[in-house]
Amino acid sequence: MAEALGRSIYRARENSQVSGIRITSNLDSLTHQQFVDDTMLYGLSNLGEARAFKQILDSYSMASRQEINPAKSEVFFFNTKLSIQKEICGILNFNLANLPCKYLGLPSDKGSGSSxxxxxxxxxxxxxxxxxxxxxxxxxxxxxxxxxxxxxxxxxxxxxxxxxxxxxxxxxxxxxxxxxxxxxxxxxxxxxxxxxxxxxxxxxxxxxxxxxx
Structure with missing residues (x-):
């Protein structure tokens, strides 16, 4: 089912429903990363992209009978107006989060040499x-x-x-x-x-x- 979710996101990118983020010019844009039951979604800070991701997640929930836990789901923004942040969080029904944070139990804000x-x-x-x-x-x-x-x-x-x-x-x-x-x-x-x-x-x-x- 997780593989099906990933393919749904790829299809949405091919249909220009989601853009993802481009790291380098010679690679496709990054739309998501998956690790067991943990999924990270990447996209532009606009309402259309948020609605597209919401539709994908709703379809996944209906097909798999798995429910996404809003309390454990967060959105991180970069250079985005606060009003847009609130609207996107409302569409996805996720919490507004801030860096630094922990991912998979490990701190994301410290370098490997930090004490x-x-x-x-x-x-x-x-x-x-x-x-x-x-x-x-x-x-x-x-x-x-x-x-x-x-x-x-x-x-x-x-x-x-x-x-x-x-x-x-x-x-x-x-x-x-x-x-x-x-x-x-x-x-x-x-x-x-x-x-x-x-x-x-x-x-x-x-x-x-x-x-x-």
């Missing part, structure tokens, strides 16, 4: 550590939680962006603190270097994945 984009990941780990610290756990239990819960938090963002060295140290510090300190409020001495903890069990480690790696 601030990792603040959200650090806060997620800190919040989970705060919850888990309230429970009395053995070293085996804490190792399991570190490996299965805490270390996996940054993996999705790491698939797209490099993690700065400063953030690597901060994240590893929270993991070390949870592993050694556990439920106690006072700090405990680390009995083994973290790089040894992260070695595989065959090398006398615990097998925790080092975030640096």
């Amino acid at each position: 601030n984009m990792w603040d959200g990941v650090v806060e997620k780990i800190k919040s989970r550590v705060a919850i888990l610290k309230g429970k009395w756990l053995s070293f085996a239990g804490k190792a399991t939680l570190v490996k299965s819960v805490l270390v996996v938090v940054p993996i999705y963002q790491l698939s797209c962006f490099n993690l700065p060295q400063s953030k690597k140290e901060i994240l590893n510090r929270h993991l070390r603190s949870f592993f050694w300190q556990g439920a106690e409020e006072k700090k405990r001495i680390s009995l083994m270097a973290w790089d040894k903890i992260c070695r595989p069990k065959s090398a006398r480690g615990i097998g925790i994945k080092d975030i640096k790696v």
Whole structure:
């Protein structure tokens, strides 16, 4: 059905119902991008184009019996009068949105070398550590939680962006603190270097994945 939606948009472009946006002169205009159930539409900021997209989406909904969620649908404008923005949002029944934003859970306003984009990941780990610290756990239990819960938090963002060295140290510090300190409020001495903890069990480690790696 998603493929059918894409073909409907291509047909609308061929029939000059939608224009899309032209990135380079030697390529066709860009009208949409699709990723699983997420679709991004590109078009000119005029009422005719908005109505054409609305008609395509309505036809898709009728054919597929899938409903578009207006609460999760947004429109981004560039160099467009506010009155036109409101009319287009009214036609599509989508929310007016502003940049920066997140797309597929990742920030769209930061460069790959930005350190601030990792603040959200650090806060997620800190919040989970705060919850888990309230429970009395053995070293085996804490190792399991570190490996299965805490270390996996940054993996999705790491698939797209490099993690700065400063953030690597901060994240590893929270993991070390949870592993050694556990439920106690006072700090405990680390009995083994973290790089040894992260070695595989065959090398006398615990097998925790080092975030640096």
